[in-house]
Amino acid sequence: MKTTFMGYPRPDGGVGIRNYVAVISTVSCANLVAERIAREVEGAVAVCHGHGCGRRPEREMHNRVLAGLGNNPNVYGVVLVSLGCEGTPASRVAEEIRKSGRPVELLTIQEGGSSQAVEKGIQAARRLTAQAGLLERIEAPLSALTLGMECGGSDAFSGVTANPAIGDLADWLIGQGGTAVLTETTELIGTTGILGRRAKNEAVRKRILEVVEDAHQNTLLCLGENAARAIAPGNMDGGMSTIQEKALGCVRKGGSSTITDVVDYGQPSDQKGLVIMDGPGYDAESLTGLAAMGCQIIFFSTGRGTPLGFPIVPVVKVASNSALYRRMPSDMDVDAGQVLEDGRSFRDLGEEMVQRLLATAEGAPTKSEENGQTSYVCLWSYSKSI
């Protein structure tokens, strides 16, 4: 069995499985300029979002997330596109990324207008992609990989086929010395007993209880006392009866390893093994947090189907049922529904999952990458806009 893969070495010790120049807007006002730059330069991808101003409680978190996206191992260097007057301190975000040893070019639209910023940005992005192109993949240990785990558009088979298969993959990667990240705290409500027993120590156990209780309180606040029954109508049609049932299925994708750390949304961990990242259940926001905390690859289980991917991180879509795999062939990468057939075992599927992870790590495109991927990402937000 392989214990290494070929990846791009980064100055901070990380290893990328892609080699992008990220053109990141610091505020939504800069999105179009960032997109126009990336459109013109092969190897550059835009990372745009709807925030960067007007929200005070999230500001520090959003700053951390933007820097984290720039510091993702799949990113060679960054063109940071700022408007000039936004809430995000663009030069501080640039500094946070430079600390990793990555080249960063900072542009300010208000200094000379959109056209000038686009022109300068294209030049900067071309310089960086030329440098990035000189970098070759080198042999790296599998322990350098951080796998993000996500589920969205779940059905009753998500917890039966796709999530257990992702859990097996997480356990395998952790066995190789790597890291897997479980998130979507909302979906962990009702499972603290199980997760608490798997905590590395008392501090981690307490932290698990804290973040899940916070998510629980938030759910009660948003949904009232019926929160325990609050699952999407589609889930219920699919046969899921309670939030605990859904959560148990969700937790399955975390496998059975010891939980070594709990981090905030988009916060890197210094631990290997199974890490919990506190974060929302909304897929688009969740993927952003996983990318910002350093996941190079994300396995995403879905029962109803979703085309969602992420600009700088390959997302591997695992269909929980074969009907979905056949219905959305341009979006689904793996058919976990195979285990529902006589004679197909989780062991067979597990081997396919490992091969898929290794191939994707070495450059094989996922379906969402083939689809061209959106440049737009969602940052977790919870306060009222001012």
Added chain:
Amino acid sequence: MKKQVLIMDPKDNVGIAVREIGQGERIQGENGREDFVALETVLCSHKIAVADIAEKEPVIRYGEAIGYATRRIRQGEWVHIHNLDAYDMM
């Protein structure tokens, strides 16, 4: 050929119908249980009781309680929100 019912953990008292199960259909027993008969139609991906569950007893899937029976559930019955409720988390 599709399997009939998938049981995730030996402690489970419900299984997942992997395809639609018709009323009167014979279900292969697992984990040392005898074969039993589906008492009603169970839609694909819905739960079927693989053992009798008394009122107020936990409904177990993945080896863990997913809620409790709001009335007695017989082996072979469909299990969903009409006879299963979440534990109050307040």
